[in-house]
Amino acid sequence: MQTHSKTRIDIVIESAAVPRLARLLDTEQSVHGYTVLPVHGGSGEHGLWTRDGLVSEADGMMMVMCILDTQHKDAVLSRVYAFVKDRAGIITLSEVEVVRPTRF
Amino acid sequence: MEGIIAVAIDNLTSPMVLFFALGFFGALARVDLALPQPVAKTIALYLMIAIGFKGGVGMTESGAGLGALAPIAVGIAVSAALPFLGYYLLRVGSRLGSTDAAAVAAHYGSISIVTFLTAVQVLQDRGDGGEGVLVAVAAAMEAPAIVAGLWLAARAMKASAAANGASKGEASGLSMREAVLNGSIIALLGAFAIGWLTGPEGMADVKPFFSDPFKGVLCLFLLDMGAVAGRGLVQNRKALDIGTVLFGLYMPLIGATVMAVAIWPLDLSIAGKVLMMVLAASASYIAVPAAMRLALPQANPAIYVTLSLGVTFPFNVVIGIPLYVAVAEWFF
Numbered sequence: 001m002q003t004h005s006k007t008r009i010d011i012v013i014e015s016a017a018v019p020r021l022a023r024l025l026d027t028e029q030s031v032h033g034y035t036v037l038p039v040h041g042g043s044g045e046h047g048l049w050t051r052d053g054l055v056s057e058a059d060g061m062m063m064v065m066c067i068l069d070t071q072h073k074d075a076v077l078s079r080v081y082a083f084v085k086d087r088a089g090i091i092t093l094s095e096v097e098v099v100r101p102t103r104f
Numbered sequence: 105m106e107g108i109i110a111v112a113i114d115n116l117t118s119p120m121v122l123f124f125a126l127g128f129f130g131a132l133a134r135v136d137l138a139l140p141q142p143v144a145k146t147i148a149l150y151l152m153i154a155i156g157f158k159g160g161v162g163m164t165e166s167g168a169g170l171g172a173l174a175p176i177a178v179g180i181a182v183s184a185a186l187p188f189l190g191y192y193l194l195r196v197g198s199r200l201g202s203t204d205a206a207a208v209a210a211h212y213g214s215i216s217i218v219t220f221l222t223a224v225q226v227l228q229d230r231g232d233g234g235e236g237v238l239v240a241v242a243a244a245m246e247a248p249a250i251v252a253g254l255w256l257a258a259r260a261m262k263a264s265a266a267a268n269g270a271s272k273g274e275a276s277g278l279s280m281r282e283a284v285l286n287g288s289i290i291a292l293l294g295a296f297a298i299g300w301l302t303g304p305e306g307m308a309d310v311k312p313f314f315s316d317p318f319k320g321v322l323c324l325f326l327l328d329m330g331a332v333a334g335r336g337l338v339q340n341r342k343a344l345d346i347g348t349v350l351f352g353l354y355m356p357l358i359g360a361t362v363m364a365v366a367i368w369p370l371d372l373s374i375a376g377k378v379l380m381m382v383l384a385a386s387a388s389y390i391a392v393p394a395a396m397r398l399a400l401p402q403a404n405p406a407i408y409v410t411l412s413l414g415v416t417f418p419f420n421v422v423i424g425i426p427l428y429v430a431v432a433e434w435f436f
Contacts (some may be wrong), residue, residue: 027354060141087401 003097007073011064011080012039013089018062024083025064030072032104037063044088054066061088067096067104108430115426118229120222123323124421127330132338138331139324147325151221152288153295154314154321161307162236167374168278170374171371172237175380178366179241182384184248186213186359191256195357198347200407202260207396207403208348210253211342211412212355215245216386217288218329219420225319226425227375236299238383241294247382257400278365286391289409329417337414343406344415354414356385360428364435374432381428386420 013021018036025031039061068076073093084091098104114120139147163172175238190209194200200321220242227233275407299306307315344352365386367377396403 013399014397016394020398038243087397088405 001099003099004038004101005070006067006096006098006101007070007082008065008067008094008096009073010092010094011084011089012061013064013084014087015060015062017083017087017089018064021064021080021083024079025066025076028076028079030065030076032068034064034066037065039063067098069104070095079082108427110310111426111430112423114229115226116422118226118248119319119323120225120326124326124418127327127332128334128418129330131331131334134338136331137327137336137392138335139328144325144328147321147328149287149291150314150321151325152217152291153218154293154318155221155224156292157299157307157310157314159236159239160296160301161303162239163296164299165237165302166235168235172235172240174243174370175235175237175367175372175376176244178363178370179245179383180248182217182359182363182366183213183245184252186384187249187252189260189358189362190351190355191253192435193358194348194351198351199345200348201241202264202406203257203325203400203403205378206253206257206260207400208408208411209256210249210396211387211389211392211408212359212416213245213252214247214388215242216388216390216412216417216420217242217292217390218325219386219417219425220379220382222326222421223379223425223428225322225380226429230375230429232373232375235330235372236296236380238376239292239296241380242383243289243296243381246286246289246388246391249388250392253392253396254399257403261402262419273274286394288391314317326421329413333413333417336410340406340410340414343404343410347417348407348411349415352387352411356387356416356420357422357427359384359386360431364432368436374436377436378429378432381432382420382425385424385428389413389417434435 011021022034025034042061059060066076072083077091077093127137138144187206187209190203194205194208195202198205220238224238259285302309302391362380364377365379367380370377372380389409393405393409393412396408397405
């Protein structure tokens with residue numbers, strides 16, 4: 001089966017910030033969609049945490065994943081970074097293969 | 105003094121406080137008694153709808169008119185004013201920087217709905233759960249402190265940038281929707297409106313679900329809150345210096361005192377005045393942390409969440425509520 005190279009951006013960010021990040025991605029023409037995944041727990045600067053030990057969803061983390069054309073990654077990355085840089089969060093990029101390139 | 109001790113003993117031996125203590129000390133002993141997050145969220149929604157509905161029915165029964173607006177106006181004013189006092193006290197008495205102090209201060213102008221629920225139940229057990237309008241006061245007092253806290257933070261950041269020439273970023277604004285229209289407020293006010301519209305007939309229909317199990321469900325929720333509070337304290341205690349911890353203990357007393365003076369001339373029952381004091385003494389750990397994470401990401405959540413949930417909430421549940429009841433009965 002023929003596949004096509006794209007770039008995947010994963011953003012782990014506080015749940016409270018996800019709606020704003022989603023609106024930012026909605027304004028990016030090169031981002032045709034994204035997926036939001038709940039994060040069960042983790043360990044970081046403030047120690048171990050899990051979803052079940054949180055008072056509200058706003059205290060937890062979510063992962064936003066989007067796949068886009070590699071030629072647009074720098075423009076999207078700079079906007080995403082400007083949003084994330086003052087917050088708790090992680091941005092990672094990876095090269096992926098997709099089957100239906102017109103979707104991304 | 106005997107009155108205070110009697111109320112304190114009643115409170116300490118109540119199922120609500122004992123379940124809270126079970127969760128809290130369980131967490132300190134590294135035993136996980138926290139409920140799954142969707143279950144905790146469902147229970148929180150149930151409690152807010154139940155108390156909102158009951159408050160609305162209370163408004164029908166009391167025939168409250170425009171005079172009911174006075175406690176709401178006083179509540180909004182106190183909620184907006186307390187962050188300024190709290191900010192000053194933190195800057196003088198703790199090691200917190202200006203941004204963290206502003207974020208913490210915003211929490212203490214806002215309210216804890218669970219502390220309010222617990223106080224309502226304590227007062228109900230003593231024969232009077234307070235006026236229905238207090239639910240609307242609780243909803244009204246959530247947001248003004250957020251605005252005040254963000255104003256303080258923005259001013260502090262500007263001053264810091266002007267002095268040092270380096271910017272730590274800005275406090276981003278909050279839309280009206282983000283600041284005011286959160287799920288807690290909508291559930292509370294919506295149920296309040298429905299209770300007001302349907303009155304005692306509506307209460308008779310839903311009493312087996314929304315009224316009779318309320319205390320037991322509250323016990324379950326307080327077990328979870330105790331576990332979460334204890335866990336937060338264990339994990340983040342190093343984020344709090346002694347001055348900040350003391351603030352978490354004395355600011356509720358200051359808030360209650362400010363409110364007691366403000367409501368002195370109002371036409372409210374003793375129970376109603378106790379609830380107003382409890383609202384001013386409590387600190388938010390749901391709505392305001394979410395707003396701070398959004399608009400003030402430079403502030404450290406480990407400080408403001410741990411302080412309001414791990415220090416102030418247990419203080420109010422165990423010691424504060426009986427103290428405010430005893431003082432109100434003496435003062436008013």
